[in-house]
Amino acid sequence: MDLPNLNAAEDKVSYYLDNTWVQCESAACMKWRLIPRRECEGFEPDQPWYCRMNQDPFFSQCSVPQDPFPKISQLQEFGLKVIYSKIPVGSLVMVKAGKWPWWPAVLSPDPVSAEYVQEDSDGDVEKYHVEFLGSPHSRLWASASRVELYQATPAEPENLKVSLKKTYKVALEEATKMENVTCEERLQLCLFKPQECRTM
Ligand SMILES: [Zn+2]
Structure with a gap:
């Protein structure tokens, strides 16, 4: 040949x-x-x-x-x-969003759509809905390429802005507490939750 x-x-x-x-x-x-x-x-x-x-x-x-x-x-x-492999809902992750440093977060359902993952036309993961830990919590649809499983307590990022130091410390404390609980228990600790269906 x-x-x-x-x-x-x-x-x-x-x-x-x-x-x-x-x-x-x-x-x-x-x-x-x-x-x-x-x-x-x-x-x-x-x-x-x-x-x-x-x-x-x-x-x-x-x-x-x-x-x-x-x-x-x-x-x-x-x-x-x-x-990307699909990470289960409720997983503890690190997320890189914009100019923010890698930040601890939980994969959680969007409070409006109740979905936690967006897929492309082939059914492959494109984005995850994440709830950032810290004070206060915030939420975002993050690109799957910028979401990683939380492995061990990360070091404080270099050049962390003074204004972010306090919330980063809170985020790490929360992540440490969440490390050894199940995904279901972690979802209970999330603050942004889809509205439950109201029965008439
Ligand atoms: Zn393997």
């Missing part, structure tokens, strides 16, 4: 076009794996994906380190699609 004679750049483009990054849904792993795009076509939107499902034997265990993840600019350049 003749192989097309591609230069390095073109080769890289076709490599990225034919593959999709998927994220392992094991909370202890959350690593990204590059798999052939055709493999994703059979995925159900709500079906979780784990490293062990990878048909590439070199990357089919959670213990295998992740390949270098491309930069956002490369993703855009190559039109690469990324599928």
